[in-house]
Structures are given as structure tokens and as C-alpha cells.
Amino acid sequence: xxxxxxxxxxxxxxxxxxxxxxxxxxxxxxxxxxxxxxxxxxxxxxxxxxxxxxxxxxxxxxxxxxxxxxxxxxxxxxxxxxxxxxxxxxxxxxxxxxxxxxxxxxxxxxxxxxxxxxxxxxxxxxxxxxxxxxxxxxxxxxxxxxxxxxxxxxxxxxxxxxxxxxxxxxxxxxxxxx
Numbered sequence: 001x002x003x004x005x006x007x008x009x010x011x012x013x014x015x016x017x018x019x020x021x022x023x024x025x026x027x028x029x030x031x032x033x034x035x036x037x038x039x040x041x042x043x044x045x046x047x048x049x050x051x052x053x054x055x056x057x058x059x060x061x062x063x064x065x066x067x068x069x070x071x072x073x074x075x076x077x078x079x080x081x082x083x084x085x086x087x088x089x090x091x092x093x094x095x096x097x098x099x100x101x102x103x104x105x106x107x108x109x110x111x112x113x114x115x116x117x118x119x120x121x122x123x124x125x126x127x128x129x130x131x132x133x134x135x136x137x138x139x140x141x142x143x144x145x146x147x148x149x150x151x152x153x154x155x156x157x158x159x160x161x162x163x164x165x166x167x168x169x170x171x172x173x174x175x176x177x178x
Contacts, residue, residue: 004098006105009055009067014043016064017057023091029123029132029162032155053083054109058098065093068102070110073119081177082117083110094135103143107171116172120145123155124163131158137165145169 009017022036037045049055055069066089073082085106089098107118120140125132141147145167153161 004058004060004065004101006056006058006101009046009050009057009069011043011047011050013057013064013067014039014046017046017067017088018042020064020066020088020090024088027131029125029155029157029160030136032123032157032162032164034157054106054113056102056105056109058102058105060093060098065090065096065098066102068106070106070115070118073117081115081172082119083115085110085118085120099139100143107169111172114172114177116170116174118145118169118171119148120167122165122167124150124165126163129160131160132162137167140167140169143169 018037018039021031021042024031025033025036046055049069049071053070055067057064057067059065066087068085068087070083070085073079073084085103087099087102087106089102110118122136122140123132124134124137128134137147146169147165148168149166151164154164155162
């Protein structure tokens with residue numbers, strides 16, 4: 001793996017991050033969005049997340065290679081120690097260790113903030129095709145996430161139905177809080 005560093009995202013990173021994300025919207029069923037958000041919308045998403053949660057990028061000598069962030073798992077008070085995590089890597093830089101570095105850094109940051117559960121919502125298919133493989137599920141499993149649920153044929157994109165699975169990892173100690 002190239003030399004890299006991880007830092008918090010900034011709103012001025014929006015164009016580079018949107019460039020990474022737009023590939024997945026337009027060419028894959030990894031994202032269930034149909035349309036690429038505008039630059040302003042994407043910048044607003046970054047700003048909103050940064051108000052409460054970590055949003056990090058990994059940079060190599062070739063620029064930003066990926067990003068990861070956390071967001072609310074659910075909004076009710078009892079869920080306040082759980083988050084949903086998201087990770088995207090620039091197309092073509094997979095299998096270089098960037099994903100592992102991002103997830104480990106994100107989990108460390110979340111643990112320091114007092115979060116105990118990281119949850120990942122992942123597109124899944126029984127039959128891999130040109131739009132979706134199960135690499136994300138396999139990656140999360142390799143990183144210690146376990147399968148906890150599946151919604152069958154809940155998303156429709158590219159004229160076919162896809163499933164969605166939830167995976168979770170305990171990233172902090174479950175002790176009495178408050």
C-alpha cells in the first residue's frame with residue numbers, strides 16, 4: 001500500500017468525494033440512489049454529519065482514495081450508542097488496504113466518542129451480476145462484522161431486485177451508561 005494518511009473530511013472535499021460516490025450511483029447497485037446528488041447537496045450531507053459524527057477520508061499520493069463516516073442508526077434516545085457506518089473507495093483502488101485503514105480509524109474514533117455498536121446496511125444479491133457483487137458483505141465479515149438481518153427484494157435498480165442486509169460489530173464495551 002502507498003503511503004497514506006487519514007483525516008477528517010471538510011466541506012471543500014465535497015467534489016472529490018462526490019466523484020468517488022457518483023461511480024457507485026451510476027454504475028452499481030451498491031448505492032440504491034438513482035441520481036447523483038448535486039455538489040451542494042453532497043456538501044450539505046458532509047456538513048450535517050460532521051456536526052455530530054466522524055467523517056474521514058484517506059489520502060494517498062494520488063489524492064483522496066476513499067471515505068467513511070458514521071450517521072445515526074435510529075433517532076430515538078435508546079439507540080444513542082449505535083451508529084450506521086458507510087464506506088466508499090475510489091473505483092480501482094480496492095484491495096490496497098485503504099478500506100481496512102478507514103474502517104479501523106472510524107471504529108477507533110467512534111469508540112473514543114462512546115459508541116458501542118457499528119451497523120452496516122449493505123446491498124446483497126443471491127446472484128452476483130455486473131452491478132453488484134457481495135464484496136462489501138465479505139469485506140465487513142473480514143473486519144469482524146456479523147450478519148444480523150436481511151430484507152429480500154427490497155430495492156429495485158437497473159431493472160432488477162436486490163436484497164439489503166444488516167451487519168453489526170460491537171466496537172465498545174456494553175456497560176451501564178449515564
